[in-house]
Amino acid sequence: MDQSSETRSPQQTVETARAFAASIRPGDVIALSGPLGAGKTLFARGVIAALQGGLDTFQGSPTFALVQEYLTAAFPVYHFDFYRIRNARELFDIGWDEYCSGRAVCIVEWAERFPEVLPGHTRWVTFEITGDELRVIRFSQPGQRGL
Template sequence: MLNAVKHLFGAVHIAVRSFIPQDDKPQIFIKVLITVQSLQDLPSTAEAIITGSANNRIFLFYGDMGAGKTTLIKELCSFLGTNDVVTSPTFSIVNEYQVGKESIYHFDFYRLKNQTEALDMGYEEYFYAGAYCFIEWPERIPDLLPAHYSNVRITVAGDGSRLVQIENI
């Protein structure tokens, strides 16, 4: 992952931290910080996220309204090869896109009133299907998240650029 990110960006800020989980097996988590100055930076950002995901297929997107979560997810879907129109699933809660015979699921849990609504829609059939799942507003379903995923946090800087922080869990 580090070589892929360095190749794409050169001066990316990378922090490595380790932690010992309950099963006493050391694990290393890599945190990557990418500054996105313009929309032209999104293809390489999407490539870094997917290639550096440690085989995670679940991605949790955090950021304020308008930070660019859906825009980045559109680029991720394009990088993965979908020709479908990628739109925000704010009202449908989940959109499905196709790449050949595989599916990509794009969730927006912003409108959920409680986690029971995600249970009612059968979220686990999506999360555990082995497909890519891009989840906006995961903080609405904290008890339903799988054990392994990639966090993607988007922060808007004062100059309008975006700081994208990726961390594999």
């Protein structure tokens, strides 16, 4: 079953992300999908801060670095950005399959670019811009891609 949330400000997007973070378990892969400026990076920042117990060590979107690593008390978190990746082989060249194995949590912006590399248990979070500040955020169960 899909669920959705409507946010009316960047702060509400962060609050939604923090609430979502409570459901994350070791080994989860979180796919963030939506247009430029929809709130994917802001959402990732909120999730990462919540997983770090409220500590905001966010290093920015990994658009150029491709991946940023964050440590939590329970597991590492890897934040990926697929925007600049040209093909799936590049992901495996940087060790995609090794990053997202075991207890690590992977958060992936622009995940819709290479859905074929994502495991079946991936949880999709899809963003839609419906107004200047208004966003609809849809959460899909593992294995179901939100449209």
